[in-house]
Amino acid sequence: MFNTQQLFSWRGTLLALFVAFSTPTQASAPVPAGKDAQIRAGIERNTKGKIVVRSISSTPINGVYAVETPTEVFYIDGTGRYGFAGAALIDMQNQVDLTASHLEKVQRIKFDDLPLTHAIKEVRGSGARKLAVFEDPNCPICKVFTKFVDQLDDVTVYKFMFPVIGPESIPLARIAWCSPDRGVAWRAIMAGQRPMGARQDCDTTGLVEILKTGERYSIQNTPTVILANGKRLVGATPPEVFMTELDNASR
Incomplete structure (x- = not known):
């Protein structure tokens, strides 16, 4: 039946x-x-x-x-x-x-309205395709996503430290934010390491602004990816779907 x-x-x-x-x-x-x-x-x-x-x-x-x-x-x-x-x-x-179709349009975010100056910027190849991702240091899917993105060519990635899973995520994000090289420190933390050398007196205003941005746009889960056309992809997106969306957003 x-x-x-x-x-x-x-x-x-x-x-x-x-x-x-x-x-x-x-x-x-x-x-x-x-x-x-x-x-x-x-x-x-x-x-x-x-x-x-x-x-x-x-x-x-x-x-x-x-x-x-x-x-x-x-x-x-x-x-x-x-x-x-x-x-x-x-x-x-x-x-x-x-x-879902209507909600997808409502939830779009203008890419240039993101606080890109506070992101860790990585450019590969021509950097023609671009995306932003909100990541938590204790997010398992975020770590898988990092390895996936590392394999992409001709892409510009803006990584936002977004410690929202639990209280234990906040000090890890602060360590990366206050390190001499945020990109290196964040990558180490996402790999399960705890880098040394973070300043104790650094200004975390930018990190707070990222959290406020997440609140403003109701970003509640990690990873949340924002594509160039403003479309957001939340959680574990199948690779083939992600690549199609990334290419479509860059046209």
């Missing part, structure tokens, strides 16, 4: 586990036969018959209908095309998370 959890498997998540966003305060009313048939036909067409519809009923929200399957209940519009998956609005016909 097909389960709606399989419907959006292309995203690798359980987006198709439709849940209610409000609890009905009255008994659901039957749907007119014509509308019932329209919704059923839409679901049939947009899911290629993989969802078995047991019944369709109205909800307190005009134009939103409850669809009961043998195992679940999900909510959909009157055309049978748009459904709700948690907080996400899904276009089932094109298999697109419309909420």
